[in-house]
Amino acid sequence: MNRKKEITDIIRTGLIVSCQALSHEPLHSSFIMAKMSLAAYEGGAVCIRANSYEDIKAIKEEVDLPIIGLVKRDYDDSPIYITPTMREVREVAEAGAEVVAIDATHRIRPKGELLVDMVKQIKTAFPSLYMMADVATLEEAIYAESIGFDLVSSTLNGYTEYTMTSVLPNLDLVEAMTQSLSIPVIAEGGIWDYQDTRKALEKGAYAVVVGTAITRPQEITKKFVSAMKELL
Numbered sequence: 001m002n003r004k005k006e007i008t009d010i011i012r013t014g015l016i017v018s019c020q021a022l023s024h025e026p027l028h029s030s031f032i033m034a035k036m037s038l039a040a041y042e043g044g045a046v047c048i049r050a051n052s053y054e055d056i057k058a059i060k061e062e063v064d065l066p067i068i069g070l071v072k073r074d075y076d077d078s079p080i081y082i083t084p085t086m087r088e089v090r091e092v093a094e095a096g097a098e099v100v101a102i103d104a105t106h107r108i109r110p111k112g113e114l115l116v117d118m119v120k121q122i123k124t125a126f127p128s129l130y131m132m133a134d135v136a137t138l139e140e141a142i143y144a145e146s147i148g149f150d151l152v153s154s155t156l157n158g159y160t161e162y163t164m165t166s167v168l169p170n171l172d173l174v175e176a177m178t179q180s181l182s183i184p185v186i187a188e189g190g191i192w193d194y195q196d197t198r199k200a201l202e203k204g205a206y207a208v209v210v211g212t213a214i215t216r217p218q219e220i221t222k223k224f225v226s227a228m229k230e231l232l
């Protein structure tokens with residue numbers, strides 16, 4: 001069977017767990033991310049979203065689930081940090097991820113490169129790599145589909161200058177995207193409770209990504225602490 005079709009079928013209506021810890025976070029470790037992924041797998045996750053060559057490799061060895069890979073890297077001339085250039089795409093592909101997640105916002109890219117050119121290069125260099133567009137707005141999602149992305153995700157809504165006032169999770173945006181696009185729309189960003197995962201599916205999301213609420217214990221702890229403080 002076509003591998004892309006197979007992955008689409010695997011993730012349909014499922015939970016994708018994002019297992020990421022950056023260098024400043026307490027759980028920063030490929031070993032820990034691999035174990036987090038194993039826990040997610042045992043809990044029924046259908047796919048893992050992971051950052052960096054090392055983490056993707058470690059997770060691949062631990063669980064037999066498709067991986068949405070990305071490489072977060074900062075460049076001086078651009079605000080984009082999720083798989084900004086072909087260098088990061090190559091790392092994701094070489095680590096063995098089936099899907100690459102790419103910032104597909106309309107912001108300026110490193111060296112002024114164009115997203116449409118990057119997509120063409122990926123299709124030539126890595127024809128079997130599935131491409132997920134991480135966007136902040138409906139317009140960006142529509143554009144991403146038009147230039148050949150396979151999936152679109154609401155990842156960056158709330159994280160760009162022009163969407164900073166969004167209240168997350170922005171399931172209205174997810175709904176609007178599902179109404180305008182034919183490619184699968186993934187709900188991602190700020191999903192913290194079970195009801196929201198269901199609501200996302202009801203609004204037409206193809207699958208749901210949950211990260212922080214499962215894999216960043218420092219943030220989970222903060223939620224408990226602040227709920228308790230509200231009583232004082």
Ligand SMILES: CC(=O)N[C@H](C=O)[C@@H](O)[C@H](O)[C@H](O)COP(=O)(O)O
Nearest residue numbers: 018155159189190191210211212213
């Ligand atoms: C904005 C950005 O850089 N998001 C990153 C994208 O890979 C991750 O840090 C998030 O954890 C992921 O999107 C899942 O979202 P949430 O952790 O809210 O469930």
